[in-house]
Amino acid sequence: MAESGSSAEFSSSLTSSSLPPPRTRIFKIIVIGDSGVGKTCLTYRFCAGKFPEKTEATIGVDFRERLVEIDGENIKIQLWDTAGQERFRKSMVQHYYRNVHAVVFVYDITNAASFHSLPAWIEECKQHALGTEVPRILVGNKCDLQDSVQVNTDLAQQFADAHSMPLFETSAKNPNSQGDGNNGNSDHVEAIFMTVAHKLKSQKPLVLSQPPEASGGTINLNRGRDDGGDGTRSWGCTSC
C-alpha cells in the first residue's frame, strides 16, 4: 500500500503546475575552413543580421549566438567561428571539437585552394573523433563574385555527394539574391543555418548542452574581446 501511495504522489507531482519551465537547448555548430573564406562574415550575418563592414583574421575562436524558435521550442544556435590560420588555432583545436552537434565546412568559390583544402579539414574532424552521426554541411561562399568563380557547382556537388554532405552556395555579403541579377541561385545564409538547426532538432534527444563558460572550467582560454553588441564573444590562445 505504501508503494501505491508513493506512486500516486509521484504522478500528481508530475502533473502539477510547479514543473520548472523547459530549458533552452543549445546547438553547438562549428564553422571551419581556410582563412579568408568568410566564416566570420557568414556567422555574423546569421547572428547580427548584416554583413560586417570590416573583419580581421579570427584569433582562436569567436562565439556568436542566436535564439530561434522551432516548432514552438526555443533553441539557442551557438556558432563557433574558428580561425582558419594555423598559427591562430593550433593550441585550441581540441576545444572546438568537444560536444559538437554539427560542422559547417566553408570554402570560397573564387579560391580553388580553399576548396582543395577541404579533405584536410575533414581529416581534422576525423582525428578529433567526430562521429558520422554529427551532421556536416558544405558551404561555398562569395557567390556574389560570379565573375571570379574558380570552383564550379558541379565539382563542388560531386565532392559533397562523395562525403554525404548537402551543398549550399551562398554569399555572406549579399544573401538576398532576389532581383540583383547576380547570384540568383544562391542560398540564403539564414536558410542554411536554420536547416542545420531543424535537422538537429529532429534528431537530438532532449539533452541540454552547456555554454562554454559554464562547462566546468574545461575550456582554459584567456578571455579576449567582449561582446560588442552583436552577440560575439572572443577567446584567444595564450601561445598566439
Ligand SMILES: Nc1nc2c(ncn2[C@@H]2O[C@H](COP(=O)(O)OP(=O)(O)OP(=O)(O)O)[C@@H](O)[C@H]2O)c(=O)[nH]1
Ligand atoms: N564579396 C564577398 N566578400 C566576402 C564574403 N564573405 C566574406 N568576404 C570577405 O572576405 C574576407 C575574409 O572574410 P572573413 O569572414 O574574415 O574570413 P574568415 O574565414 O573568417 O577568415 P579567418 O578568420 O582568417 O579564418 C573579408 O574581406 C570579407 O569582407 C562574401 O560573401 N562576398
Ligand SMILES: [Mg+2]
Ligand atoms: Mg574569421
